[in-house]
Amino acid sequence: MPEKKIRVAIVGLGFGAEFIPIFQAHPSAEMYAICRRSQAELDKCGDRFGIKVRYTSFADLVKDPNVDAVHINSPIPDHAPQALAALKAGKHVACTVPMATSADECQQIVEQQRKTGKVYMMMETVVYAREYLFAKELYDKGELGRIQFLRGSHQQDMDGWPDYWPGLPPMHYATHCVSPCLAILSKPGKPALAESVVCHGSGRIREDLIKRYNSPFAIETATFKVAGSDVVAEVTRSLFDTARQYRESFDVTGSKKSFEWQQVEDEQPVIHTKSSPEKPLSEKDIPKRVKVPDFAHLLPEPIRRFTMPAAIQDAEHLSFLQGGGHGGSHPHLAHNFLMACLGEQPAFPDAPTSANWTLVGICAHQSALKGGERVSIPRM
Numbered sequence: 402m403p404e405k406k407i408r409v410a411i412v413g414l415g416f417g418a419e420f421i422p423i424f425q426a427h428p429s430a431e432m433y434a435i436c437r438r439s440q441a442e443l444d445k446c447g448d449r450f451g452i453k454v455r456y457t458s459f460a461d462l463v464k465d466p467n468v469d470a471v472h473i474n475s476p477i478p479d480h481a482p483q484a485l486a487a488l489k490a491g492k493h494v495a496c497t498v499p500m501a502t503s504a505d506e507c508q509q510i511v512e513q514q515r516k517t518g519k520v521y522m523m524m525e526t527v528v529y530a531r532e533y534l535f536a537k538e539l540y541d542k543g544e545l546g547r548i549q550f551l552r553g554s555h556q557q558d559m560d561g562w563p564d565y566w567p568g569l570p571p572m573h574y575a576t577h578c579v580s581p582c583l584a585i586l587s588k589p590g591k592p593a594l595a596e597s598v599v600c601h602g603s604g605r606i607r608e609d610l611i612k613r614y615n616s617p618f619a620i621e622t623a624t625f626k627v628a629g630s631d632v633v634a635e636v637t638r639s640l641f642d643t644a645r646q647y648r649e650s651f652d653v654t655g656s657k658k659s660f661e662w663q664q665v666e667d668e669q670p671v672i673h674t675k676s677s678p679e680k681p682l683s684e685k686d687i688p689k690r691v692k693v694p695d696f697a698h699l700l701p702e703p704i705r706r707f708t709m710p711a712a713i714q715d716a717e718h719l720s721f722l723q724g725g726g727h728g729g730s731h732p733h734l735a736h737n738f739l740m741a742c743l744g745e746q747p748a749f750p751d752a753p754t755s756a757n758w759t760l761v762g763i764c765a766h767q768s769a770l771k772g773g774e775r776v777s778i779p780r781m
C-alpha cells in the first residue's frame with residue numbers, strides 16, 4: 402500500500418455520509434473535509450465524525466489547496482457542473498450516479514478529465530456489489546460459457562423523494578441496470594461500450610409529474626447493442642406509479658450456465674445449468690439457489706468490515722443505510738478510487754466509460770420520445 406494519503410472532501414451528506422467512516426478507516430485516505438449547504442446539518446455531521454474542515458459553499462471547497470479529491474453526492478442536476486468545477490480546480494473527482502443529464506455535459510467532463518489528467522470515476526455501486534462480482538468471477542472462470550444475453554432491471558418507487566426526482570425520465574437514472582451488462586463484458590483496459598439503443602416508453606404517470614421533465618412514461622424498456630460483440634442487453638426502469646418492490650437486478654444468460662440475481666428482495670440468486678448428454682439434468686434440477694460469497698478479501702483489512710451493512714450501522718451509529726449498503730459495494734468503490742488517484746490502477750469506470758454507461762440511458766429516453774427509433778450513442 403503506498404504511503405501517500407489522498408485528502409478527500411465529500412460533498413452532499415445524505416448518501417455521501419455513508420462513505421465518511423470508510424475513508425476514515427482507509428490507510429491511503431485522509432477524510433479531510435465535508436460540504437453541504439445547511440450550516441446546522443454540516444456541523445451535526447462534522448461533530449459526529451470528528452471532521453474539522455467544513456464548507457457550506459462548493460465553490461469555496463474547490464479553492465482549498467489541501468483537497469486532493471472531491472467525492473460528489475449532491476442532487477443529480479449538480480453532478481456535472483460540480484465535477485467540471487472540481488476537475489478545473491485540479492482535483493480528482495469521484496461522482497455518484499449518473500455522471501450527467503445530457504450528452505453535452507458528458508462530453509465536457511471527458512474532455513476536462515483528458516485535459517487535466519486527473520482521475521474521474523463515476524461511483525456506480527452495482528459493479529462492486531457482491532452479486533455482480535460473483536457473476537463476473539463465474540464468467541471470467543469460463544463457468545457461464547458464452548454470454549448470449551444480458552438483462553438489467555431497476556425499479557424503485559420515488560414518490561416522496563427530494564424535488565429533483567418527481568417526473569424524472571426513468572432512463573435518466575439507468576446506470577444501475579446498464580452498467581453490469583457492459584462491465585461483465587469488459588476486460589482490464591478494454592471496456593465494453595454500448596453502440597446504439599432502441600427504447601419504448603410504456604404507460605403514463607400522473608399529469609402533475611409529467612410536466613416537470615415532459616416525460617409521460619411509467620416504464621422505459623430498452624435494448625442496446627454492445628460494440629464489437631453479438632450480445633444485446635435489455636434494461637427496464639420505473640420510478641413512479643408502478644407497483645413493484647424495489648428491484649436492482651441483473652441476469653446473465655450463458656451457454657453453459659445462467660445467473661439470475663433477484664425476483665424478490667433478500668431471496669438468494671439462482672443459477673440455471675444447461676442439461677447435456679454427458680450431464681443430463683431434469684427440469685427441476687436445472688435451477689439452484691446460490692449463496693453469494695462476500696468479496697471483502699479484495700480490500701485492505703481496515704475497510705473489510707464495511708462490506709457488511711450491519712457492521713457500518715452499529716459501529717458508526719448511522720440511523721439509516723440506503724439500499725442496505727448496495728451489496729457491500731461502498732468500500733470497493735472508495736478503494737478503487739483511491740488507488741486510481743495514487744496511480745496504482747485505472748479508475749473503473751473511467752470518464753469515457755462512465756459517459757457511455759450514462760449515455761445509454763440519455764439516448765434511450767430520446768429513442769422512447771421518438772417512438773422507438775434507434776439512436777446511436779456518441780463515442781467519447
Ligand SMILES: NC(=O)c1ccc[n+]([C@@H]2O[C@H](COP(=O)([O-])OP(=O)(O)OC[C@H]3O[C@@H](n4cnc5c(N)ncnc54)[C@H](O)[C@@H]3O)[C@@H](O)[C@H]2O)c1
Nearest residue numbers: 413414415416436437438459474475476477497498526563
Ligand atoms: N446506489 C447509488 O449509487 C446511490 C444511492 C443513493 C443516492 N445516490 C445519489 O446520491 C445523490 C444524493 O442522494 P441523497 O439521497 O443523499 O440526496 P439528498 O437530496 O437527500 O442529499 C443531497 C445532499 O447534497 C447537499 N447539497 C445539495 N446541493 C448542494 C450544493 N450545491 N453544494 C453542496 N451540497 C449540496 C444537500 O445538503 C444534501 O446533504 C443523488 O444524486 C443520488 O442519485 C446514489
